[in-house]
Amino acid sequence: MKHDARILTHVSHLSHTRFHLAGAFPPSIRTVAFATQLMAWGLLQQPDLVITTLLNFTPAAYELKRLKGIPYWTIAHGIEAWDIRRPTLQRALRHADLILAVSNHTRDRLLREQDLDPGQVLLLPNTFDADRFQIGDKPTHLLQKYNLKPQQPVILTVNRLCSTEAYKGYDKVIQALVNIRRVIPDVHYIIVGKETIAPELNSSLPNSNCRIL
Numbered sequence: 001m002k003h004d005a006r007i008l009t010h011v012s013h014l015s016h017t018r019f020h021l022a023g024a025f026p027p028s029i030r031t032v033a034f035a036t037q038l039m040a041w042g043l044l045q046q047p048d049l050v051i052t053t054l055l056n057f058t059p060a061a062y063e064l065k066r067l068k069g070i071p072y073w074t075i076a077h078g079i080e081a082w083d084i085r086r087p088t089l090q091r092a093l094r095h096a097d098l099i100l101a102v103s104n105h106t107r108d109r110l111l112r113e114q115d116l117d118p119g120q121v122l123l124l125p126n127t128f129d130a131d132r133f134q135i136g137d138k139p140t141h142l143l144q145k146y147n148l149k150p151q152q153p154v155i156l157t158v159n160r161l162c163s164t165e166a167y168k169g170y171d172k173v174i175q176a177l178v179n180i181r182r183v184i185p186d187v188h189y190i191i192v193g194k195e196t197i198a199p200e201l202n203s204s205l206p207n208s209n210c211r212i213l
Helices: 027-045 055-068 087-095 104-114 140-145 163-168 170-183 198-204
Strands: 050-052 072-076 098-101 121-123 154-158 188-192 210-212
Touching: 027 050, 027 055, 050 055, 055 072, 055 087, 072 104, 087 104, 098 104, 104 121, 154 170, 170 188
Parallel strands: 050 072, 072 098, 098 121, 154 188, 188 210
Antiparallel strands: none
């Protein structure tokens, strides 16, 4: 895990999963450190399959395949799969045994821009186990902390708040709040995250019905 420095110990279904963490490394070398870990553990353990959930680490999986014949899959989430120009990443995509795109738009762009085999790129939308995760009541302590009512509509964004993540569109939601409140007058918009532009966003909030945590 690239950005994590500690392992979640209270998640029972992960008790038999082993994690390797790179979050303790300085940000300037964290990507290299994480890729090195991936290569080292891959060479030592020689798994039956490597799955990279970020395209940027696909070249490391390609090197494992080239050296040890280990097949690999990769997951294409969105913007990182568009307009790819890095030769090492383009080569890694061409040699991937399977590419899972989370949307038709991402799949179409990959096929159009990278000249991949259509059978190599499958659609697998992000989803969850409905038997494990269900909508429950809003926690009382959070309602009290943020002065909300139990049935009050809330728009929630959980995201890093930095200039490189602006494409996620939280600024667009802020701009649209005036129109949204015409339809849902009591709606509150809560953004959970911390980074460099949080103060700038707070200063641009239209009213007390929008807050950044």
